[in-house]
Amino acid sequence: MQRIHLTEDLSFSRLVHGLWRLADWNQTSEETLSLIEHNLDRGITTFDHADLYGSYECEELFGKALSLKPSLRDQMEIVTKCGIVIESPNRPSHQSHHYNTSKDHIIASAEQSLTALGIEHIDVLLIHRPDPFMDPEQVAEAFSELKQAGKVRHFGVSNFKHHQLNMLQSYVDQPLITNQLELSAYHLENFEDGTLNLCQEKRMKPMAWSPLAGGDVFTSQDDKAVRLRKTIEKIASEIGAEGIDQVLYAWLLNHPANIMPIVGSGKRERIDSAVEALSYSLSRDQWFEILTSSMGHDIP
Numbered sequence: 414m415q416r417i418h419l420t421e422d423l424s425f426s427r428l429v430h431g432l433w434r435l436a437d438w439n440q441t442s443e444e445t446l447s448l449i450e451h452n453l454d455r456g457i458t459t460f461d462h463a464d465l466y467g468s469y470e471c472e473e474l475f476g477k478a479l480s481l482k483p484s485l486r487d488q489m490e491i492v493t494k495c496g497i498v499i500e501s502p503n504r505p506s507h508q509s510h511h512y513n514t515s516k517d518h519i520i521a522s523a524e525q526s527l528t529a530l531g532i533e534h535i536d537v538l539l540i541h542r543p544d545p546f547m548d549p550e551q552v553a554e555a556f557s558e559l560k561q562a563g564k565v566r567h568f569g570v571s572n573f574k575h576h577q578l579n580m581l582q583s584y585v586d587q588p589l590i591t592n593q594l595e596l597s598a599y600h601l602e603n604f605e606d607g608t609l610n611l612c613q614e615k616r617m618k619p620m621a622w623s624p625l626a627g628g629d630v631f632t633s634q635d636d637k638a639v640r641l642r643k644t645i646e647k648i649a650s651e652i653g654a655e656g657i658d659q660v661l662y663a664w665l666l667n668h669p670a671n672i673m674p675i676v677g678s679g680k681r682e683r684i685d686s687a688v689e690a691l692s693y694s695l696s697r698d699q700w701f702e703i704l705t706s707s708m709g710h711d712i713p
Contacts, residue, residue, distance in 0.1 A: 414456025436467030445478035495522035599626035
């Protein structure tokens with residue numbers, strides 16, 4: 414599988430496996446281990462977590478599976494996120510939903526993730542969402558301490574707009590290496606507002622969450638989804654794709670920003686379909702046909 418180089422010493426698989434629904438899949442540790450190996454066998458080596466996924470349970474579930482075959486850690490890159498606090502019986506001290514990007518919270522979250530995952534270092538730690546109460550000096554201090562302690566190799570952000578990313582980068586003494594964004598043919602905001610352009614300006618390779626728009630393109634009956642679905646079905650036929658999911662992935666994969674879609678499914682057939690999408694090329698005409706179909710009007 415194609416690999417995307419984020420730094421001189423770190424690359425990701427072009428497709429990333431997302432674990433935010435791991436707790437919903439009701440798998441044994443052995444079954445999760447088998448799913449991890451399935452991904453690795455297909456070249457998907459990058460796994461995306463967040464501390465709060467599954468009400469703070471998903472990292473531990475992944476860690477228990479990985480503990481059955483610890484040698485697999487050397488074959489993968491682990492991404493996790495922190496900064497969102499939710500009420501949860503698994504975190505009795507969390508009594509409200511808020512953001513926390515204080516130095517103490519970032520360090521404590523990273524250390525909890527390391528323990529839950531059963532690993533010695535996190536490859537990339539992301540600030541999950543922009544925090545309107547952020548003290549960037551504290552974020553910078555947390556990043557520096559975690560880096561110096563060997564607990565986190567690299568840092569990035571998630572859902573940051575260009576002004577938010579630039580502000581934080583001005584305080585942090587190491588490059589923020591990725592921005593995890595909502596990117597899909599259905600949700601165009603980050604294409605239209607300059608957020609993706611900033612990634613290209615900074616030579617930053619973005620990760621794409623919800624690349625299939627949460628299933629809206631498949632099931633929604635709103636005018637936009639119906640219009641887009643018809644267009645994608647047409648293009649699927651033209652390129653020989655087996656399903657519209659492959660066209661949705663290909664639309665992102667063909668973009669010159671080197672977008673890395675996150676595949677958030679626990680079903681092997683859905684993972685395999687995403688891998689197959691790597692083999693499909695869209696012409697410029699086809700790419701713009703999908704874009705204008707989503708917008709509902711022609712480009713200027």
